[in-house]
Amino acid sequence: MDELLHIIRNCKECAPFLKQGCRPVLSASKKAKIVIIGQAPGSVVHRTGIPWDDKSGENLRAWMGIDADLFYDEDFISIVPMGFCYPGKGKSGDLPPRKECAPLWHAKILTELENVELVLLVGSYAQKYYLKEMAKRTLTETVASYSEYLPQFFVLPHPSPRNNIWMKKNSWFKDEILPVLKMKIEELL
Numbered sequence: 001m002d003e004l005l006h007i008i009r010n011c012k013e014c015a016p017f018l019k020q021g022c023r024p025v026l027s028a029s030k031k032a033k034i035v036i037i038g039q040a041p042g043s044v045v046h047r048t049g050i051p052w053d054d055k056s057g058e059n060l061r062a063w064m065g066i067d068a069d070l071f072y073d074e075d076f077i078s079i080v081p082m083g084f085c086y087p088g089k090g091k092s093g094d095l096p097p098r099k100e101c102a103p104l105w106h107a108k109i110l111t112e113l114e115n116v117e118l119v120l121l122v123g124s125y126a127q128k129y130y131l132k133e134m135a136k137r138t139l140t141e142t143v144a145s146y147s148e149y150l151p152q153f154f155v156l157p158h159p160s161p162r163n164n165i166w167m168k169k170n171s172w173f174k175d176e177i178l179p180v181l182k183m184k185i186e187e188l189l
Contacts, residue, residue: 001030001112008105014085014098024084024101025051029074030114033188036060037106037130038122039158040083040097051079059159060122065182076188078116080109082125093162097125117188118151123158131155140170146177154181 009024025041036052044054052060052071061071071077083097084105090096110116121127124139130153136142139157146155157163157173167173 001028004108004112008084008109011084011105013100013104014083017087017098018085019088020046020086022085023049025049026078026080026084026109027051027072027074028078028080028109028113030112031075032078032113033115033117034077034185035110035113035116035119036077036079036122037119037126038079038081039125040081040094041086042094043086043089046086051081056158056160059161060156063156063159063178063181064185066185070189078109078113080106082129093160102129118184119153120156121149121153122156127155140166143170143173143177146180154184156181 005026005028008026011024012022015022020043023041023046025045038052041051042054042056045051045057050072051057057071061068064071081097081101083099083101085098085101087095087098119130121130124142127135127139127142131142131149134149136145142155143157149155157166
């Protein structure tokens with residue numbers, strides 16, 4: 001695992017497409033019980049090199065009902081985004097994750113993880129990649145159908161503050177789904 005992570009952290013596969021340069025950000029341990037598969041690092045995470053080190057990460061930790069110490073315990077949680085490097089800014093937020101990372105690295109990482117009991121698919125990119133034809137027509141429909149993907153996957157919207165409007169329109173997520181997520185995390189503790 002250490003050798004694989006070293007290789008990934010030095011990957012330059014997408015260098016021609018990344019204005020801010022390559023800085024793969026991920027975290028993994030063979031012992032991890034949970035894998036979080038999100039989108040790609042944002043500008044803050046690109047700068048710090050710490051996964052989910054931003055407002056989205058604060059929201060995700062609150063959703064999970066855990067503190068930063070537990071969240072960053074590699075022996076409990078592995079963080080493997082769809083794209084390992086910050087893709088840059090687009091017209092309405094960050095660009096999508098680069099498409100090279102997941103096919104190139106995910107299977108190699110996931111086969112090394114021996115104790116995974118739950119995979120959080122955060123956002124539509126992760127859901128479409130892993131659920132394929134099982135994903136619903138929209139992210140909202142997929143998240144509303146979360147129980148169909150258990151026990152292997154727990155599907156979530158992206159916890160970005162940009163999604164506050166989605167959260168207000170879909171209050172069932174906070175009321176019905178987050179308590180189940182917190183219970184699942186607690187069981188794994």
